[in-house]
Amino acid sequence: MKDLVIVGGGPAGLSAGIYAVRSGLDVVLYERGAPGGAILNTEKIENYPGFPGGIGGPELVSRFEEHARDLGLKIETNEVFEVIPAEKHYRLRLRNGEIATRTVLIATGTGPKPLGVEGEERLRGRGVSYCAICDGAFFRDQTVAVIGGGDAAVEEAHFLTKFASKVYLVHRRDALRAKKAIQDRALANKKIIPLWSSVVEEIKGEDAVEEIMVKNLKTGEVKPVKVDGVFVYVGVKPNSYIVENLVETENGFIVTDVEMMTSRPGILAAGDIRKTPLRQVITAAADGALAAITAEKYISNLEN
Numbered sequence: 001m002k003d004l005v006i007v008g009g010g011p012a013g014l015s016a017g018i019y020a021v022r023s024g025l026d027v028v029l030y031e032r033g034a035p036g037g038a039i040l041n042t043e044k045i046e047n048y049p050g051f052p053g054g055i056g057g058p059e060l061v062s063r064f065e066e067h068a069r070d071l072g073l074k075i076e077t078n079e080v081f082e083v084i085p086a087e088k089h090y091r092l093r094l095r096n097g098e099i100a101t102r103t104v105l106i107a108t109g110t111g112p113k114p115l116g117v118e119g120e121e122r123l124r125g126r127g128v129s130y131c132a133i134c135d136g137a138f139f140r141d142q143t144v145a146v147i148g149g150g151d152a153a154v155e156e157a158h159f160l161t162k163f164a165s166k167v168y169l170v171h172r173r174d175a176l177r178a179k180k181a182i183q184d185r186a187l188a189n190k191k192i193i194p195l196w197s198s199v200v201e202e203i204k205g206e207d208a209v210e211e212i213m214v215k216n217l218k219t220g221e222v223k224p225v226k227v228d229g230v231f232v233y234v235g236v237k238p239n240s241y242i243v244e245n246l247v248e249t250e251n252g253f254i255v256t257d258v259e260m261m262t263s264r265p266g267i268l269a270a271g272d273i274r275k276t277p278l279r280q281v282i283t284a285a286a287d288g289a290l291a292a293i294t295a296e297k298y299i300s301n302l303e304n
């Protein structure tokens with residue numbers, strides 16, 4: 001029986017791993033993909049303390065991983081499908097087998113929220129993307145549209161100007177939600193053309209994206225805009241399916257106390273998956289640290 005199973009190898013899970021091994025817990029981390037999480041898809045992190053001038057997302061998180069492995073954290077490729085409560089412990093159903101553990105930390109982060117318009121699903125991977133850093137280079141000297149107005153949308157629109165000749169930024173309001181510094185940089189970029197008060201109603205194309213139908217919310221007019229790619233950044237959806245109906249959630253985000261314990265003792269949550277006012281690397285790392293310490297306290301209380 002493990003003391004702690006960490007589900008998810010992003011900044012929250014890896015930080016929890018560092019604190020857990022240093023607390024002497026018998027711990028394993030399961031990651032379904034490559035360790036690193038969401039910042040693997042981020043070109044540059046400019047707000048993580050200790051790196052003036054910024055650091056590449058993949059580089060930052062590979063340091064997290066190296067640090068955790070150096071301390072002895074076991075990181076395995078596996079997906080957790082379900083958490084099943086048992087007597088004073090939990091059973092986890094994995095892609096390969098099952099494991100029993102006293103505590104489990106859900107650090108599964110979020111995934112992109114789809115736009116939900118016609119053509120999106122059909123043309124996914126054929127011009128429709130949710131990751132500029134993964135797919136941006138396919139659109140060299142082409143025209144793309146970025147949908148959204150928050151930090152991720154505006155940052156990625158700016159990033160895409162490295163490749164694309166023109167980037168439409170389609171936003172439903174007449175002002176962006178992104179932080180001012182991010183907005184100023186993007187709006188000063190001549191390749192970025194904002195389409196204010198506009199929504200995409202349909203993505204069209206035979207075998208690949210050819211155009212989007214854009215509705216102006218002020219005039220009601222719908223017109224086609226020729227694009228080769230569409231990057232969707234309209235929010236995120238939490239990966240909380242493995243504890244569905246087991247712990248309290250709000251809009252799918254897991255509710256915890258200040259020590260990262262959920263409504264069910266022994267199940268903890270950390271990072272972007274949590275109901276929290278800020279979803280960043282620094283908050284995910286802090287949550288992970290706290291969660292590991294709480295797991296250790298919980299286990300010693302169980303033993304006494």
Ligand SMILES: Cc1cc2nc3c(=O)[nH]c(=O)nc-3n(C[C@H](O)[C@H](O)[C@H](O)COP(=O)(O)OP(=O)(O)OC[C@H]3O[C@@H](n4cnc5c(N)ncnc54)[C@H](O)[C@@H]3O)c2cc1C
Pocket residue numbers: 007008009010011012013030031032033034035036037038039041042044045046047048078079080081107108109110152156239242270271272273279280281282284
């Ligand atoms: C485009 C973009 C730009 C960003 N820019 C910044 C920035 O500049 N600065 C900043 O601080 N933050 C930034 N962020 C936010 C930052 O990436 C997140 O806050 C951080 O990665 C959250 O860490 P996490 O560990 O909670 O989740 P994630 O990083 O999402 O990691 C979760 C991991 O869990 C794994 N997983 C999910 N379900 C399972 C399962 N069932 N079994 C096994 N593994 C599973 C996933 O594969 C993933 O690797 C950005 C995010 C995006 C998308």
